[in-house]
Amino acid sequence: xxxxxxxxxxxxxxxxxxxxxxxxxxxxxxxxxxxxxxxxxxxxxxxxxxxxxxxxxxxx
Amino acid sequence: xxxxxxxxxxxxxxxxxxxxxxxxxxxxxxxxxxxxxxxxxxxxxxxxxxxxxxxxxxxxxxxxxxxxxxxxxxxxxxxxxxxxxxxxxxxxxxxxxxxxxxxxxxxxxxxxxxxxxxxxxxxxxxxxxxxxxxxxxxxxxxxxxxxxxxxxxxxxxxxxxxxxxxxxxxxxxxxxxxxxxxxxxxxxxxxxxxxxxxxxxxxxxxxxxxxxxxxxxxxxxxxxxxxxxxxxxxxxxxxxxxxxxxxxxxxxxxxxxxxxxxxxxxxxxxxxxxxxxxxxxxxxxxxxxxxxxxxxxxxxxxxxxxxxxxxxxxxxxxxxxxxxxxxxxxxxxxxxxxxxxxxxxxxxxxxxxxxxxxxxxxxxxxxxxxxxxxxxxxxxxxxxxxxxxxxxxxxxxxxxxxxxxxxxxxxxxxxxxxxxxxxxxxxxxxxxxxxxxxxxxxxxxxxxxxxxxxx
Numbered sequence: 001x002x003x004x005x006x007x008x009x010x011x012x013x014x015x016x017x018x019x020x021x022x023x024x025x026x027x028x029x030x031x032x033x034x035x036x037x038x039x040x041x042x043x044x045x046x047x048x049x050x051x052x053x054x055x056x057x058x059x060x
Numbered sequence: 061x062x063x064x065x066x067x068x069x070x071x072x073x074x075x076x077x078x079x080x081x082x083x084x085x086x087x088x089x090x091x092x093x094x095x096x097x098x099x100x101x102x103x104x105x106x107x108x109x110x111x112x113x114x115x116x117x118x119x120x121x122x123x124x125x126x127x128x129x130x131x132x133x134x135x136x137x138x139x140x141x142x143x144x145x146x147x148x149x150x151x152x153x154x155x156x157x158x159x160x161x162x163x164x165x166x167x168x169x170x171x172x173x174x175x176x177x178x179x180x181x182x183x184x185x186x187x188x189x190x191x192x193x194x195x196x197x198x199x200x201x202x203x204x205x206x207x208x209x210x211x212x213x214x215x216x217x218x219x220x221x222x223x224x225x226x227x228x229x230x231x232x233x234x235x236x237x238x239x240x241x242x243x244x245x246x247x248x249x250x251x252x253x254x255x256x257x258x259x260x261x262x263x264x265x266x267x268x269x270x271x272x273x274x275x276x277x278x279x280x281x282x283x284x285x286x287x288x289x290x291x292x293x294x295x296x297x298x299x300x301x302x303x304x305x306x307x308x309x310x311x312x313x314x315x316x317x318x319x320x321x322x323x324x325x326x327x328x329x330x331x332x333x334x335x336x337x338x339x340x341x342x343x344x345x346x347x348x349x350x351x352x353x354x355x356x357x358x359x360x361x362x363x364x365x366x367x368x369x370x371x372x373x374x375x376x377x378x379x380x381x382x383x384x385x386x387x388x389x390x391x392x393x394x395x396x397x398x399x400x401x402x403x404x405x406x407x408x409x410x411x412x413x414x415x416x417x418x419x420x421x422x423x424x425x426x427x428x429x430x431x432x433x434x435x436x437x438x439x440x441x442x443x444x445x446x447x448x449x450x451x452x453x454x455x456x457x458x459x460x461x462x463x464x465x466x467x468x469x470x471x472x473x474x475x476x477x478x479x480x481x482x483x484x485x486x487x488x489x490x491x492x493x494x495x496x497x498x499x500x501x502x503x504x505x506x507x508x509x510x511x512x513x514x515x
Contacts, residue, residue, distance in 0.1 A: 016401045036398050039363035040406045046360055046413050054411035
């Protein structure tokens with residue numbers, strides 16, 4: 001899914017929502033899924049350095 | 061008697077220690093205010109009237125026999141209803157926890173009690189500290205949201221029904237309600253206050269926080285609450301400075317980094333004008349103001365925060381949600397469902413972006429004492445079905461750095477404005493000293509028009 005266009009991301013989220021919650025609920029969620037896809041797409045565009053590791057928020 | 065509830069915690073604690081004020085009288089005043097005001101405010105989820113009075117009597121005796129237990133001896137406080145309190149219902153604003161009575165208290169609650177604070181009860185919050193609103197109303201205008209998730213705490217402190225509250229922030233859960241209600245809201249660094257014994261929203265974001273009537277009171281409470289807890293793996297072992305001493309010891313004007321980009325694009329006109337006035341006032345009082353760019357695209361930071369909070373919240377609720385989906389409110393249900401479909405790769409990318417954001421932010425913060433922005437894009441919006449916009453507060457929770465709301469005025473309709481200051485990681489002492497200086501320079505003292513009772 002990652003690396004797709006906004007539309008591909010939306011379709012992938014909707015497919016998964018149908019599988020998990022059924023068609024009716026997926027339809028209800030559609031506007032929120034589109035918004036989510038937009039945010040995930042934005043995240044995909046972030047040019048992260050290859051060496052950048054995930055944040056570790058648990059301090060020793 | 062009315063003046064008792066208008067003093068700050070620091071001044072009140074001094075009067076109690078010197079024997080000029082009885083903790084029992086003080087608790088009675090707070091309980092009377094709750095009884096009179098809370099039917100309309102609904103800031104309190106549970107009030108432990110008998111236990112609070114018993115504790116006050118015991119503390120009065122203890123003071124006579126052995127002296128003060130700690131810096132909050134006899135001070136009435138509230139605890140957000142996500143912190144475990146032994147023997148007292150902890151419902152997190154949810155039907156799922158309506159009968160939950162913990163057997164032990166959260167470490168932070170114990171710290172308050174060990175310092176002599178009197179827990180009056182639990183303050184109302186949004187469902188599981190997410191987005192379905194609490195029943196609380198804004199004391200400045202009952203038809204406007206008090207914000208969330210720490211809705212009850214902000215209203216309780218604003219209405220002078222207690223002096224300090226213990227809270228949590230995952231996005232803007234302390235600073236936004238603090239701004240909407242005209243009180244000080246402090247979110248220290250991630251890991252500064254123990255979360256052992258709290259009901260989580262998102263483990264890697266949840267941060268213990270404080271609401272109070274003044275910066276000094278927030279510093280006093282942080283001194284009691286901060287510190288390492290071996291029971292909480294996110295808890296920091298860094299030493300706890302003398303926060304109150306630091307803020308009293310500083311008198312030179314601070315250097316502030318004003319961030320307009322993103323904030324001025326989204327704030328309404330009156331908030332932009334108000335922030336300009338605040339900045340000019342601080343400048344004329346001697347502060348050095350530098351215009352600064354956000355260290356990262358804050359829209360991207362918002363997207364990353366949502367990926368993290370949705371995923372972690374869905375993981376926490378997975379089992380219960382499968383068994384009792386009908387017992388979740390519509391907003392939390394949707395949040396969990398969106399978390400369930402968030403790809404693991406997006407979650408990891410969000411955490412990688414978080415690391416980069418934190419590093420860039422460190423560079424910005426090394427040049428100033430604090431960043432300065434409006435706390436919210438508008439004053440408290442009308443209506444009670446939403447809790448307001450979290451976008452202005454959320455980036456700093458994501459970075460794990462401390463942030464504070466300083467009340468900075470009222471709009472024409474009588475609703476509070478708040479100004480947000482952001483400090484470097486674990487430099488709460490410097491941030492509090494800066495906020496204290498700004499508070500003095502702004503000289504704003506806000507009390508909501510509640511049709512005041514005579515106590």
